Amino acid sequence: MATTATVEVAAEPKYWHLRTVLVQAIESEFTTGQTLPNERDLSARFGVARATLRQALEQLELEGRLHRRRGAGTVVAGPRVDITIGTHDEGWPGVEPGDRDLVDGTTAAVPGRLAAQLGVRPRAMVHRVRRRQLSMRQPVGIECLYVPRAVVPRVPELLGDNRRAALVLRHLRNNTLEGLTRSVEVGVAEPEEARLLERPPGTAVLVVTTAYTAGGRTAALAVATYRADTCRLAFGEDAPIGARSAS
Amino acid sequence: MATTATVEVAAEPKYWHLRTVLVQAIESEFTTGQTLPNERDLSARFGVARATLRQALEQLELEGRLHRRRGAGTVVAGPRVDITIGTHDEGWPGVEPGDRDLVDGTTAAVPGRLAAQLGVRPRAMVHRVRRRQLSMRQPVGIECLYVPRAVVPRVPELLGDNRRAALVLRHLRNNTLEGLTRSVEVGVAEPEEARLLERPPGTAVLVVTTAYTAGGRTAALAVATYRADTCRLAFGEDAPIGARSAS
């Protein structure tokens, strides 16, 4: 029994200790927007392999404390962007604060996984309107609205994206949306989505799925994916929780 | 200009292609709960390094398609657990479906980052009640309630965790909660939290922060962290979206 009374029963992994050290450094010696030393220098300074350092950086990015851009560098992040998630039909038919970007508007067969949620046959035709949300010139989310063609039938196939999207949205606005069901979960960005969000494929995203009901059926389904590193979802009518409330 | 007309401008990373192959394999050749071959075999089979395979597996786990347990193996996951997030004071004062586990009940100085959100002085004393949510014997979330001692002063310091927690909750239930503000974001689990969730440190979690207001002030703050891989947050009164609605 030569067990020395080491209090260090923890034995936390190296990447976690590294993360803690980096958090302290970020909070005490750096300010928002400031660039950190590059990964090779940092790993050398801390005496760890670059992969281990990267594991810590990845977690800090997921927490929204850092932003990394290939070729550019790693900078200290500011507070997360608040994405307001309304209790009502907010978001789609209306106009909201913040810049938005029309990506495209198409009509095609419903993606297999969404047929059940939309309440349509597996290969039914649906309109899809996709737009991108920006915040301070940075892309933060992709919002995708699916509307069964049965709900909005009169959209000529030949129109351009902009006109088609406008038609679908106007039609929907005239509908009386009665209620909605919503869920939030974590997903990963597919390559195209990732490109629009200016992130590598597989980046963690918050997926907000909203089913709009009208006339006892699902009239539309919105699937919004927000960058998990930069976004916080804010619910309720009041102002977001901790934001700028320090007197 | 010897540019051959290669359509393959994509050049997606290897881990993403691997992910796609694995998704197809999981969906076609495996069923929920089934164990996959181990990582060394899989990486050999696909002709990649183990680290590359693990990058794909990590994403699949984050998506909730796989569960990995050290020493045990990698199994195909079932559908995510729906965590109901009510519009009212649901969750804390009341009782809800699903098993819960009291972790501890303490009274200590408020954690620095929460003082502003609770509307108390930086080193003010707060009661903390912490419990764990289980689903089918698996831990899925840690729910932590902070109540300023100014709101519930009459809790003897000497009581055991169970009694203290019960007192705080009963006191809070007698209060008239007037409203709440809520946000959802992604975070990483600290080692202790991670242990309770049976995951490695740094695991991605969904952080739900709810501020309860009563009498024009913040009476309580609930910080709930749910395993991002196994949980989906369901909002609204209706049943969750796609769940079991296929007739």
Added chain:
DNA sequence: GAGTGGTCTAGACCACATA
């Protein structure tokens, strides 16, 4: 073109679960 983060490799050892 220099410097950055992103991808990928081929190993090694450790902590844990299970039988």
Added chain:
DNA sequence: ATGTGGTCTAGACCACTCA
């Protein structure tokens, strides 16, 4: 005791940004 996933290393090359 065996086998699993978890951690860590020391390299290499690629894709991208920016001066």
